[in-house]
Amino acid sequence: MENTIKVERAILNLTQDELAKKIGVSRQTINSIEANRYVPSTVLALKLSQLFKKPVNDFFKLNADDY
Amino acid sequence: MNTEKLINCERKNFQKLIKFRLPHGFMTVGIAIVVLSIIGMCVRAFALEGDLLWLKQLLQKTLLVGMLVMSMSKDKVEDEMTITLRAQSYAIAFVVGVIYALVMPYVEYGVSNVVHSGGEAFKDLGDFQVLLFMLMIQLLFYHNLKRFR
Incomplete structure (x- = not known):
């Protein structure tokens, strides 16, 4: 799975730490998600969706390996 | 009810x-x-x-x-990722612990027979040794998984 959280975060002008605090996770977790090393749970994805005011599909995309 | x-x-x-x-x-x-x-x-x-x-x-x-x-x-900041990493570390510790408990007595027996002719008699591991090893593996793997996340 790929994501554009880094871009969305930049649009809102947030640091990794600020974003982490807003959704109640650690900065390292945000870093891992952005680097595609960790796939977040639905709850976390929906929290991000709420914060970015965009549907989850806009910033999380399935890639060829997921099929 | x-x-x-x-x-x-x-x-x-x-x-x-x-x-x-x-x-x-x-x-x-x-x-x-x-x-x-x-x-x-x-x-x-x-x-x-x-x-x-x-x-x-x-x-x-x-x-x-x-x-x-x-x-x-x-952890200081406990989130879903740390919970996942902890679960992974417990799973690894369990598997490695079982392998250790199965293999280590033969290694000890073999080494003691190579070092001293006659060597020690074959004996199983004690509960302390196995539990200590499993807890050490869990803590080390959890620490490493967090480092490389």
Whole structure:
């Protein structure tokens, strides 16, 4: 799975730490998600969706390996 | 109370049990217990006279309790990723621990026979050795998984 959280975060002008605090996770977790090393749970994805005011599909995309 | 309510109640209690973690402050308590136990073991081995088997066993138990407290205490920032990493570290520790318990007695037996002709008699590992190894593997893997996340 790929994501554009880094871009969305930049649009809102947030640091990794600020974003982490807003959704109640650690900065390292945000870093891992952005680097595609960790796939977040639905709850976390929906929290991000709420914060970015965009549907989850806009910033999380399935890639060829997921099929 | 009908059956559905009873099942829900049991499920809730089970979830509570699964999610149980000690507060982050207990990490320091665990480390203190481990350090004191190791110091006690050194003192018993090098400074005290006599066999003091009871003290040895007591210190082994306190060492295990300390490591268990460390293993069960929460992180500063506990989130879903740390929960996943902890679960992975427990799974790895379990598998490695079983392999260790199965293989290590043969390694010890083989090495002792190579080093000393005649060597030691074959003996299984004690519970302390296996539990200590599993807790060490869990703590090390959890630390490493967090480092490389």
